[in-house]
Amino acid sequence: MVTIRIDETGSPGRIAPEIYGHFSEHLGRCIYEGIFVKPDSGIPNVNGMRADVVEALKEIRVPVLRWPGGCFADEYHWKDGIGPAENRKRMVNTHWGGLVEDNSFGTHEYFELCRQLGCKTYINGNVGSGTVQEMSEWVEYMTFDGVSPMALLREANGRKEPWTVDYFGVGNENWGCGGNMTPAYYANLYRQYQTYIRRYHNASPIRKICGGPNGDDRKWTKKVLKTCFAHPHPEDAHGYMDGLSLHYYVHPGGWQNRGSATVFTEEEWYTTLEKALYMEDLIRLHGDIMDRYDPEKKIGLIVDEWGTWYEVEPGTNPGFLYQQNTMRDALVAAVTLNIFNNHCDRVKMACIAQMVNVLQAVLLTEGEKMIKTPTWHVFHMYRDHQGAQALPVQAEGVGTVGGGQIPAVQVSASRMESGEITVTAANLSMTESQTVRLTLTSGKPERVSGTLLAGEAHAHNTFDAPETVREQALAAAPDGEGVEFVLPPCSVASVRLS
Ligand code: AHR
Numbered sequence: 001m002v003t004i005r006i007d008e009t010g011s012p013g014r015i016a017p018e019i020y021g022h023f024s025e026h027l028g029r030c031i032y033e034g035i036f037v038k039p040d041s042g043i044p045n046v047n048g049m050r051a052d053v054v055e056a057l058k059e060i061r062v063p064v065l066r067w068p069g070g071c072f073a074d075e076y077h078w079k080d081g082i083g084p085a086e087n088r089k090r091m092v093n094t095h096w097g098g099l100v101e102d103n104s105f106g107t108h109e110y111f112e113l114c115r116q117l118g119c120k121t122y123i124n125g126n127v128g129s130g131t132v133q134e135m136s137e138w139v140e141y142m143t144f145d146g147v148s149p150m151a152l153l154r155e156a157n158g159r160k161e162p163w164t165v166d167y168f169g170v171g172n173e174n175w176g177c178g179g180n181m182t183p184a185y186y187a188n189l190y191r192q193y194q195t196y197i198r199r200y201h202n203a204s205p206i207r208k209i210c211g212g213p214n215g216d217d218r219k220w221t222k223k224v225l226k227t228c229f230a231h232p233h234p235e236d237a238h239g240y241m242d243g244l245s246l247h248y249y250v251h252p253g254g255w256q257n258r259g260s261a262t263v264f265t266e267e268e269w270y271t272t273l274e275k276a277l278y279m280e281d282l283i284r285l286h287g288d289i290m291d292r293y294d295p296e297k298k299i300g301l302i303v304d305e306w307g308t309w310y311e312v313e314p315g316t317n318p319g320f321l322y323q324q325n326t327m328r329d330a331l332v333a334a335v336t337l338n339i340f341n342n343h344c345d346r347v348k349m350a351c352i353a354q355m356v357n358v359l360q361a362v363l364l365t366e367g368e369k370m371i372k373t374p375t376w377h378v379f380h381m382y383r384d385h386q387g388a389q390a391l392p393v394q395a396e397g398v399g400t401v402g403g404g405q406i407p408a409v410q411v412s413a414s415r416m417e418s419g420e421i422t423v424t425a426a427n428l429s430m431t432e433s434q435t436v437r438l439t440l441t442s443g444k445p446e447r448v449s450g451t452l453l454a455g456e457a458h459a460h461n462t463f464d465a466p467e468t469v470r471e472q473a474l475a476a477a478p479d480g481e482g483v484e485f486v487l488p489p490c491s492v493a494s495v496r497l498s
Helices: 051-059 071-075 107-117 132-143 149-156 183-195 218-228 266-293 327-342 374-381
Strands: 002-006 021-023 064-067 091-093 099-101 120-125 167-170 207-210 243-250 300-308 347-353 363-366 369-372 389-391 393-396 409-415 421-427 434-440 448-454 483-487 491-497
Touching: 002 409, 002 421, 021 300, 051 107, 051 363, 051 369, 064 107, 064 167, 064 347, 107 120, 107 132, 120 132, 132 149, 132 183, 167 183, 183 207, 183 218, 218 243, 218 266, 243 266, 243 347, 266 300, 266 327, 300 327, 327 347, 327 374, 327 409, 327 421, 327 448, 327 491, 374 448, 374 491, 393 409, 421 434, 421 483, 434 491, 448 483, 483 491
Parallel strands: 002 434, 021 064, 021 347, 064 120, 120 167, 167 207, 207 243, 243 300, 300 347
Antiparallel strands: 002 393, 091 099, 363 369, 389 409, 409 421, 421 491, 434 483, 448 491
């Protein structure tokens, strides 16, 4: 029996809704087909956005959407994506399959998508092959409310009112696809580029995200923070940046042997989860360095790319990164989101890669069909954590599984404004069920409800069988002192206590 004690008396902080964010890149069938369809596609849409996809995304309350990349961001020239669609310049998407990108989805379309989703905006600018002027004019185009060359251009393209840019990323993976820069070189460019991300009068503040490390690259974090964190006005402790990004993908057998999304052994199941749990070490490694500059944790660790990355589905374009999504992915999502909740004092935003049809997608589409993946269900079950106060949890009697240090059960908890408590728990064992007992440090739960996502480790949804993996009611009732329930092997539960 695993006993989970939820401490209602203290809180490490509020879980930023943005922790449940998403990432959509001009890559494969994420934007085109997955989200944005041609007027003659026959697929129901509103201003080009697939109605089924938008509806499914609203159900999980997408809080923020990062766009246009990824590697694509550092070769994207935003002026090619505005004006009449038929006049927009074509370009080669060199990173992702060498396809011709017609730029029919651009700045106006992105803001329309965010309007339909009701989410915050996170634009990623081009440092690798773009200029300071290009980046600064994009910000002017999007946010300036007055008469200026870019505001007039926006108006000529049909939009008088400025938009709100909530977050702006200054480059992407500039240690790699974003220019193969050294940390020292990028750090200086960051200082320069971010200067021109102006906050115009009447505009809401734009939070600036500095390009951070790849996985455990502490050298990058140290060098970049050393150069970029300092600010001439000491009272404004995070003047140059509001966040530092971190990218981390789970490749079960390493980059050279990523394995299949649906065919895997028990050993690979545990390797995958062990690698997913490594996210906690990464937050500590980089968090410790950030603490030296920012002990009050004013700047956020922004995990704006995370998720599983396998070999593509057989027969699909290797440059499109299309993969299936099983209960194993559900467990990766569950443990990762629990880690983010438990470290919400430092992690202020995270974006799963990617939203539709790419890597650990929450939705997959095929023509007019759409399915919700097991990962979508985890985001659905965890949605009440968004904006809630995280609650510390103490677990007793948690054994290990997989012959290593992998805990059998992993949890997080939070309290909503209504006072109701959400506990999310994952059973990482591929074969054994776990009995879990929840108690509160003060008070006893009077009402309990919950949902369960369970299935054989390889279970997944297909276009022919879209509901193989779906949420069910969790059998749990208060017994006067606490709540007891059973977590089947490879399962995720969300429990509401009030
Ligand atoms: O998400 C796919 C790619 O992974 C992104 O374009 C890049 O930033 C990362 O390497």
